[in-house]
Amino acid sequence: MDFDLTQEQRLIVDTARQFATDAVAPGARDRDRSGQFPDELVRRLGELGFFALPFDEEWGGAHDTLSYALAVEEVTRADAALGITFAAHVSLGCFPFYAFGSAAQKERWLAPALRGEILIAFGLTEPDAGSDAGATRTRAHRDSNGEWVLDGSKMWITNGTRAAVLAVTARTQPGERGHGISALVLPADTPGFTAQPIHGKMGLRSSDTASLSFDGCRLPEDSLLGEEGRGFPQFLQTLDGGRISIGAMGVGIAQACLDASLAYAQQRRQFGQSISKFQAIQFKLADMARDVELARLAVLRAAWLKDQGRPFTREAAIGKLYASEAAVASALQAIQVHGGYGYVDDFPVERYLRDAKLLEIGEGTSEIQRLVIARQLGC
16 A cells, blocks of 8 residues: 655645645634634635645546545644635535536536635535434425425525525425435525524634525526435435545644644643653643544545545545544643643634534534444444
8 A cells, every 4th residue: 555645745735734834824813713704715725726626627626535635634734614614615515516517507606616716505404404414394396487496494504605606405306304305506696595694603713604594596497406306315425525524624633733732742841841751741642643643544545435436435434533533532632731721712722622523513423424334334
């Protein structure tokens, strides 16, 4: 097995790390405090070509999920709020258009999205349909003119108020659970559509999280994204890929925790020496290093399998599960290493904990990941 990156992949990592260090990290605490959405940083990510990485050369990409996961890791290492904006836009927003969209839909929406000119959001989760996403209540029907009429609501939608267009799941045919669900393309300026920001989040405060409402939204007949009634398998495929990016975010936060804790332990002195000399602290740093490396290997293996066109559902769930839980555990340890200073935002580790917790919930909770893995085992 060859664990070395190609020259092109190394260049992508170096570029992402430089951008994260120079442009993203300096304002991360202020954005967390203010909740200010990083419009300029999002635009620059598009200009650097990061949004196109997992897609074909036709769209300016390299068809390389592994490079994309590494870029998400580097951005998240500096600011997880920008990391989730990046990941949700690409994995959940752009991917359905890339995989299931018509040529016209791709030209109108995907092309500018990959350039960073617009954002795309994915409307799946509902107030009463979170882990049970197949129980969606949002509905769409055709009227006498052939237009779609969309009614319902969505919840916890990343980039929901910032997106120029959304891929929205709705029940278009009779059926139980996942049957009869389709995906529709909804431009954000459609009459009857409203998006409201969700305030008071524990973490990822400068990302955009929204509730959506559809009140008689009328859409053209050609608004289906893919085949009618195939929305459920489409979004399962979308979530498989999305879990790779959430896993990459977990690696980024865990790595940031290790970096911050090692630097602090080497300069903080107690009892006449740096606390990095104490075995209790060394064990915490060693545990973080172990979890970072294992999480990264798990996530990148899932990305590699996807790039090879091989099944990766189980591996994506394993990577997402392990990396998200490693991020939370590393953040808790990092706060302990920092002591009282870890409890205030003069140091970043308290933010890492608040941000990491969402990774155990979004795109399938840790419990759902364990179910996915068990089913892949044949249980």
